[in-house]
Amino acid sequence: MSSWEVVIGMEVHVQPKTKSKMFCGCSIAGLNEPPNTHVCEICLGMPGVLPVPNKAAVEACIKTALALSCEIPQHTKFDRKNYMYPDLPKGYQISQYDLPMSVNGYLEVGASRVRIRRVHLEEDTGKLIHAGDKLHKASESYVDLNRAGVPLMEIVSEPDLRSADQARDYAMELRALLRAIGASEADMEKGQLRAEPNISIRRVGSQELGVKTELKNINSFRALHRAILYEVDRQQQALESGRAVVQETRGWDETEQRTFSQRSKEFAEDYRYFPEPDIPPLELDRAWIEELRRALPELPSVRRARLLDQLPAAQVAVIGADRDLADLYETAVAKGAPALATANWIVNEVAPTGKLMSGEYLAELIDLLQQGAVTRDQAREVHLESVETGRTPAEIVAEHGYSQVSDPSELRVLAEAVIDANPKAAADYRSGKKQAMQALMADLRKRAPQANPKVANELLLKLLA
Amino acid sequence: MLARLGLEPGDEEFYADQLSGILGHIDRLQQLDTEDIPPTAQVVAVASRLRDDEPRPCLSQEEALANAPAPVNGFFRVPAIQEET
Numbered sequence: 178m179s180s181w182e183v184v185i186g187m188e189v190h191v192q193p194k195t196k197s198k199m200f201c202g203c204s205i206a207g208l209n210e211p212p213n214t215h216v217c218e219i220c221l222g223m224p225g226v227l228p229v230p231n232k233a234a235v236e237a238c239i240k241t242a243l244a245l246s247c248e249i250p251q252h253t254k255f256d257r258k259n260y261m262y263p264d265l266p267k268g269y270q271i272s273q274y275d276l277p278m279s280v281n282g283y284l285e286v287g288a289s290r291v292r293i294r295r296v297h298l299e300e301d302t303g304k305l306i307h308a309g310d311k312l313h314k315a316s317e318s319y320v321d322l323n324r325a326g327v328p329l330m331e332i333v334s335e336p337d338l339r340s341a342d343q344a345r346d347y348a349m350e351l352r353a354l355l356r357a358i359g360a361s362e363a364d365m366e367k368g369q370l371r372a373e374p375n376i377s378i379r380r381v382g383s384q385e386l387g388v389k390t391e392l393k394n395i396n397s398f399r400a401l402h403r404a405i406l407y408e409v410d411r412q413q414q415a416l417e418s419g420r421a422v423v424q425e426t427r428g429w430d431e432t433e434q435r436t437f438s439q440r441s442k443e444f445a446e447d448y449r450y451f452p453e454p455d456i457p458p459l460e461l462d463r464a465w466i467e468e469l470r471r472a473l474p475e476l477p478s479v480r481r482a483r484l485l486d487q488l489p490a491a492q493v494a495v496i497g498a499d500r501d502l503a504d505l506y507e508t509a510v511a512k513g514a515p516a517l518a519t520a521n522w523i524v525n526e527v528a529p530t531g532k533l534m535s536g537e538y539l540a541e542l543i544d545l546l547q548q549g550a551v552t553r554d555q556a557r558e559v560h561l562e563s564v565e566t567g568r569t570p571a572e573i574v575a576e577h578g579y580s581q582v583s584d585p586s587e588l589r590v591l592a593e594a595v596i597d598a599n600p601k602a603a604a605d606y607r608s609g610k611k612q613a614m615q616a617l618m619a620d621l622r623k624r625a626p627q628a629n630p631k632v633a634n635e636l637l638l639k640l641l642a
Numbered sequence: 643m644l645a646r647l648g649l650e651p652g653d654e655e656f657y658a659d660q661l662s663g664i665l666g667h668i669d670r671l672q673q674l675d676t677e678d679i680p681p682t683a684q685v686v687a688v689a690s691r692l693r694d695d696e697p698r699p700c701l702s703q704e705e706a707l708a709n710a711p712a713p714v715n716g717f718f719r720v721p722a723i724q725e726e727t
């Protein structure tokens with residue numbers, strides 16, 4: 178039996194960085210405040226109101242489209258997507274149907290190019306809270322419309338992804354891109370980036386697409402990866418035991434680590450789209466688009482390629498994934514800091530702690546470390562103190578009187594004491610077991626944390642030769 | 643919807659005439675050659691009206707729920723929606 182090929186397309190909803198909602202002036206800040214405190218006549222869908230699109234949301238969408246190399250057509254319009262659900266006060270969602278803001282782009286993910294079908298704008302729905310639980314069916318649900326009308330960009334890929342790994346990498350790359358261009362904070366846990374994979378499987382070599390399922394309720398990259406693995410396995414078991422895959426929307430249950438059927442597709446398919454009569458079509462100003470194109474910062478993929486000229490892949494994987502770290506690295510190096518030492522410091526000391534300092538200060542700190550003015554442990558303390566107080570590393574070092582002992586005559590006494598105290602390790606080293614040096618160095622550092630390890634090591638080598 | 647209209651006996655002929663007239667008019671519209679004419683989404687001449695991204699005051703929770711028949715704790719209350727099957 179031939180094996181299976183996984184086919185995944187992604188729909189990603191992203192909340193653009195704005196201060197107000199998509200079609201009204203309700204504030205975006207504090208959506209978690211008490212229910213129905215961030216609503217107005219427009220987002221409640223009262224009769225006779227006129228929605229007006231938010232310029233900042235349109236701008237974020239254009240920037241995203243440009244960064245994804247999409248075409249931006251001259252004409253675009255909004256449409257009503259009609260369906261009845263209590264989280265949708267108007268009975269329709271304002272979205273874009275046949276004339277989206279942008280089409281035909283791509284995103285480079287590792288070595289492959291994932292085609293983007295479209296990026297369009299729409300509005301979020303409200304939140305529905307179900308009373309009762311699985312055992313006790315409730316007779317009512319509760320609706321909070323604070324999120325209703327929050328702007329969303331929908332980024333739809335072609336079914337070009339072939340594994341859970343690739344789908345996760347795509348979503349992560351998209352997040353890095355959105356953050357780099359300032360279009361969105363793209364925080365998955367805050368619901369600012371929602372990834373919904375469409376998954377099907379087919380026999381290797383087959384050109385036809387299998388029946389797909391769409392997954393929802395995924396709120397981390399880890400969950401995305403696991404949900405896809407689970408779903409692929411579920412579909413494979415169904416097909417191999419002669420059952421069919423049903424086209425449907427399935428939810429990811431994080432607690433039970435499985436997907437469950439939410440609703441079948443035929444139920445939701447007919448949205449009776451028609452042009453939104455209350456919003457005039459958009460004729461996007463080409464000069465504005467060109468201005469936004471020129472103002473786009475360097476994209477993460479380009480920056481990573483540049484970093485790879487200077488650094489090993491492992492360091493680039495960390496630094497290139499985060500705009501703040503990459504900025505820090507590049508300003509420090511521009512101030513004269515050595516590339517690899519700076520990169521290693523960022524990877525080991527900044528990335529895990531999030532303690533960012535200015536590039537200038539980091540260059541100074543790396544310099545102090547390389548001169549041997551401080552030990553690594555001391556440098557770590559200086560780093561934290563500098564971040565807390567805003568003072569320069571050199572000032573802090575001077576004040577604490579930190580300094581390494583690098584004087585060979587002083588260290589020679591110490592090195593001799595270490596050899597005397599560890600006769601076995603010394604003998605091992607002399608008989609060719611080079612790793613015995615580690616034990617000697619460890620003892621030396623314990624006796625004198627201030628000792629310059631490089632000078633001390635040279636002295637031990639000389640004494641044992 | 644039309645099928646639900648209740649007609650008085652004797653009115654059938656009157657409405658049949660009217661309906662035939664309307665259908666005839668639609669037939670005439672169908673004769674137009676619309677091959678090269680793009681679909682009209684809007685009849686208003688304005689375009690590209692955008693709003694600056696400035697928050698404005700919202701309604702109070704009380705005002706927002708004023709039309710709701712039976713709000714609970716600041717929420718609208720609706721008949722139960724069961725998501726899971």
Ligand SMILES: [Zn+2]
Pocket residue numbers: 198201202203215216217218219220221326
């Ligand atoms: Zn509003």
